[in-house]
Amino acid sequence: xxxxxxxxxxxxxxxxxxxxxxxxxxxxxxxxxxxxxxxxxxxxxxxxxxxxxxxxxxxxxxxxxxxxxxxxxxxxxxxxxxxxxxxxxxxxxxxxxxxxxxxxxxxxxxxxxxxxxxxxxxxxxxxxxxxxxxxxxxxxxxxxxxxxxxxxxxxxxxxxxxxxxxxxxxxxxxxxxxxxxxxxxxxxxxxxxxxxxxxxxxxxxxxxxxxxxxxxxxxxxxxxxxxxxxxx
Numbered sequence: 628x629x630x631x632x633x634x635x636x637x638x639x640x641x642x643x644x645x646x647x648x649x650x651x652x653x654x655x656x657x658x659x660x661x662x663x664x665x666x667x668x669x670x671x672x673x674x675x676x677x678x679x680x681x682x683x684x685x686x687x688x689x690x691x692x693x694x695x696x697x698x699x700x701x702x703x704x705x706x707x708x709x710x711x712x713x714x715x716x717x718x719x720x721x722x723x724x725x726x727x728x729x730x731x732x733x734x735x736x737x738x739x740x741x742x743x744x745x746x747x748x749x750x751x752x753x754x755x756x757x758x759x760x761x762x763x764x765x766x767x768x769x770x771x772x773x774x775x776x777x778x779x780x781x782x783x784x785x786x787x788x789x790x791x792x793x794x795x796x797x798x799x800x801x802x803x804x805x806x807x808x809x810x811x812x813x814x815x816x817x818x819x820x821x822x823x824x825x826x827x828x829x830x831x832x833x834x835x836x837x838x839x840x841x842x843x844x845x846x847x848x849x850x851x852x853x854x855x856x857x858x859x
Contacts, residue, residue, distance in 0.1 A: 636669075640673055645676070652686070671706075674693065677693065678693060685728065687728050690722075691725050695722075716742060723735040726738070730762075732759045733763075736760065740756065744843050767828075772824065775817040779814070782817065785806060786810060789807070
């Protein structure tokens with residue numbers, strides 16, 4: 628079988644351990660011009676392995692530089708699976724994760740939303756989409772977090788005053804008890820404001836994401852339904 632004969636570059640590359648990410652990247656960088664001239668199936672496999680190595684090494688800028696070309700190859704050659712994986716989904720997830728780690732959350736969300744459009748039951752893409760939205764909270768969450776921080780700082784100030792004024796006396800007087808109650812109330816109120824603000828934020832994200840998923844599912848069902856007409 629002709630496909631069983633591979634080039635020397637390909638064979639040398641395959642001898643590298645799949646977990647030796649640094650060696651993979653160094654090999655690809657050294658022989659990039661030769662790799663570009665390989666047969667398609669060899670070049671494609673090396674390209675995917677190179678992307679995996681870049682991802683594991685957190686070289687996200689470099690990954691984004693080569694990922695689009697590989698995705699385009701997948702689309703043009705109608706490649707659905709590679710080594711048992713949905714290669715289009717895998718590459719898009721790699722790209723979304725790279726944007727996420729570069730703090731480009733909106734770009735990651737756009738890619739994940741496209742994956743959800745392809746498969747509205749993609750649990751991982753949906754969860755990742757929610758995670759991206761958690762990274763840019765709305766104004767009211769910033770206010771609640773700021774307010775809770777003020778309450779915590781006030782609590783710390785009360786504790787400092789309490790320790791400097793009353794010390795470690797065993798029998799606190801009425802004033803000390805009142806200050807202690809005030810300190811605990813303020814501290815608990817700070818936690819309450821923080822938790823309520825974040826819970827509302829998370830609830831809104833889950834609700835909005837579920838609405839998006841339901842809308843996509845509905846649109847896909849409408850495309851599947853074929854109207855039937857009867858002629859008399």
